[in-house]
Amino acid sequence: MYVERRSHLAPLIVWTRTVQIAGSARVLPDGCMDLIWSGDELIVAGPDTVAHPVENTPGTRYAAVRCAPGIGPALFGLPAHPLRDRRVPLADVWGGRDVRVLTERIAAAxxxxxxxxxxxxxRLREHDAAAARFAGAVVGELRAGADIATVAAEVNLSERQLHRRSLTAFGYGPKTLARVLRLDRALGLARGGVPAARVAAVAGYADQAHFARDVKALAGVPLRTLLSG
Structure with a gap:
């Protein structure tokens, strides 16, 4: 069972999950980074460009926080792009001694x-407010359907500078981020029962075939399989 809530303390989603059925699953790209407690280890989930496969073991319990797009670097203290498409022990990021103490504390919590x-x-209380404003502006413009030139102008950067800043903040450039955000919105509509052709039009795809190709490229399976899982 998966449960999530929005944090009132920071730009985070707090989530828990208890695995009930064995089998394979996939975590879809959403532009976010997570700090995950797996029951015996703290893990950093970097920003994904494609679906991340997961093997489920019944009884396993997870607790985690998910950073809004662009916020992860402030939490983890390093740019997002070295963690792209990776799952690494938090000890590799913060150092073994500090994480050993945290592991003992969370195990007792x-x-x-x-x-x-x-x-x-x-940790986010001391984060760079300017970096957060940049991330919020870029995500907001891309979700509204703005092109890359418009986004760059909105944040007073050249397109090359925008790409470089986006690698640091999101783990990939603005074009990839736009695809990820568009797919996230489209799947939300599709799961709500909106027909695929209507989803494609509302979410900004050229047509239904374009939507289907993007689902297969980013999720690894056709839309029908994704919605039935």
Whole structure:
């Protein structure tokens, strides 16, 4: 069972998951980065460009915080692009000694998800406000359907500078980020029962075939399979 809530402390989603059925699953790209407690290890999930495969073991419990797009670097203290399409131990990012202490504390916590929420909020309290404004502006423009030149002008950068800043903030350039955000919106509509042709038009695809190709490229399976899983 998967449960999530929006944090009132920071730009985070707090989520928990208890695996009930064995099998394979896929985590779709969403522009976000997560700090995950797997029950015995703290893991950093970098920004994905394609679906990340997961093997489910019944009884496994996860607690995590998901950073809004562009916020992960402030939490983890490094640019997003070295973590792109990767899952790495937090000890590789923050250092083994600090993480050993955190691992002991979270293992003893009554509510691991709340523990992670407060930990992340504390670290984000000192984050670069300008970087957060940049991330928010870029994501907002791309979600509204703006082209790359318009986004660059909105944040007072050249397109080359925008690409470089986006690698640091999001893990990939603005064109890839736009595809990821568009797919996230489209799948939300499709899961709500909107017909595929209408989803394609509303989400900004050229046509239904374009939507289908993007789903297969980013999710790894056809839309019908994705919605039935």
């Amino acid at each position: 009554a509510d691991p998800a709340a523990f992670l929420e407060h930990l992340a909020a504390e």
